[in-house]
Amino acid sequence: MSSFETVFGRAPEASASAPGRVNLLGEHTDYQGGFVLPTAIPQRITVSVGRNRSGEHVLHSANSRTTLRVPVGEVGSEFAPYITGCLTLSGVTEGLDVFIQGNVPSGGLSSSAALEVATLRALRDLYALELDDVALALRGVKVEHEFVGVKCGVMDQMASSLADTTTMLLIDTRSLERRAVPFPAGAEVLVIDSGVPRRLAESGYNERRAQVEEASRLLDVKELRDVTDVGTLDGLPALLQKRARHVVSENARVLAGLGEDAAAFGQLMNASHASLRDDYEVSHPQVDALVALLQAHPDIFGARMTGAGFGGAVVALARAGRAAGAAQDVLTQYGPDGRRVVP
Template identity: 55%
Template structure:
């Protein structure tokens, strides 16, 4: 139901007991590899989701999103309706299933993460919810376990059969470094951004609805390709040539995943900004042509970025079908490059793009 826009003080009738936050993420390389047990290189965004919490005094859960101006109320034995409350309820229920006595709570959410842009607003909500409960109840919960619970909340309660990259990045990453992730082992490593470079994220203006996209279809295609190749997951294929015997479209889907993993591993080994940009370009072409998750607006934006003299490379970020793209730029030039490209797109009547954020964020 709709609610009158509330401040935290009004919602809690005083100060909350805890106030935590979690960032979104931008993925630089390794798209659609996490649910294939593969590798990825995300960074955290300066934009974030805040969750405040306190114990409820009436035996009910009360969830309120100031971003959406929506309130959700449900009893301990009931379920939240579909929407932001389902993500939060999933976190609560999974903790309860692990033996954590989560009492009825009041939880207030606000976020400056743009929804539907592929910056992982859902993972930030899940991670921030779990952090709030951890802080409130003083529960032992390390960052990796927290990410695993957050992922299961999205799969089992929101109906999105996601990999674990978004939740791991929101739980463990920062905006100063890349986070190398191995989806099979959950090993992770903090790495520097390429020297002399910074990032700009551009919103295409086309919203993305992940649960309604072909994300689950792509996952099923990858599972079918793995079965035909006789491997546990596409991560176990190390030579792109090995997928050529598959029928279409499984061949194309597998070719993207295998080549994308190789790009991540090359970048992890240490490359300069120019080569990293080339790897980002190759990633986008593969997502466009083999994985077929790009759209015209993202193709136009990334191509416009590649022609800018201060851009090393650009690609869509997130699952695709809309959302944002990310570009690696010369240090100190990303903001100007982003503005030039956005203005160029507007002049030619292209995507309704807008420069979303710089990473790392400029000093205050």
């Protein structure tokens, strides 16, 4: 198994890790000032760094067994922009060796945010940067916007930087106020990868963001966060009305879910998936099939896609102690090839 030492022949000068996240409610609301309810997952990405006294960054991914060489000041390709963006925005002007390893699955669980937060934490340690956890998260968002090309909101990086695995983190993405919220009693979280890959920058993600920004402009509001009555949307063009209806109703679902029992919370998750599928149109037929199997299982309170969509992971709220069994039942029906097996 490779390590910084085996790849670069010396010990790293700094090392840090960050978790992925799964979002229970509040999807595609964070770039409209809305409310989100993520939690950290146990899987993490670790980044180790060391100065190499050269004019290039050497980036090694243990998972893909890939080494990239990028001149200082350039962005690079493949996974490099997530790293070089962090380096550039942190004022790094010398060559670094960077070693990346982790077990956060790609697709809906914020592996990119975990990579950015882990990198920024390692740089904070290496250079004694005055960067608190919120400022660090916001720098990760800037990396996505300026170097990766994804106009994401703040949820993923905030969750990776601030959330833990024992509670949900309610975030007001306008004010950045946040507080821990307990999981519904008698329930546990189940996450399943649908097996459908997706790439945000090449998907409809940026298009959806542009659509809701246009809806906000037509409604003469700063963000759809300021709309609480879906009837207000009736004058919008049909497509923009659907997109805006998801954001407005999703914000309401997050607030409605606070303090609810598992059954009621699960129903809100089911409604969230229907809205993402039908109004926001960011789901996928295979994801829908997996969600439907989960929703039909007697030990599942509710299920939905999670993350930006177009494939990726699904999240379910299961009876405490029953998640593993439910997952086995559902995956048997879903099929090893990523498609539902018809009985």
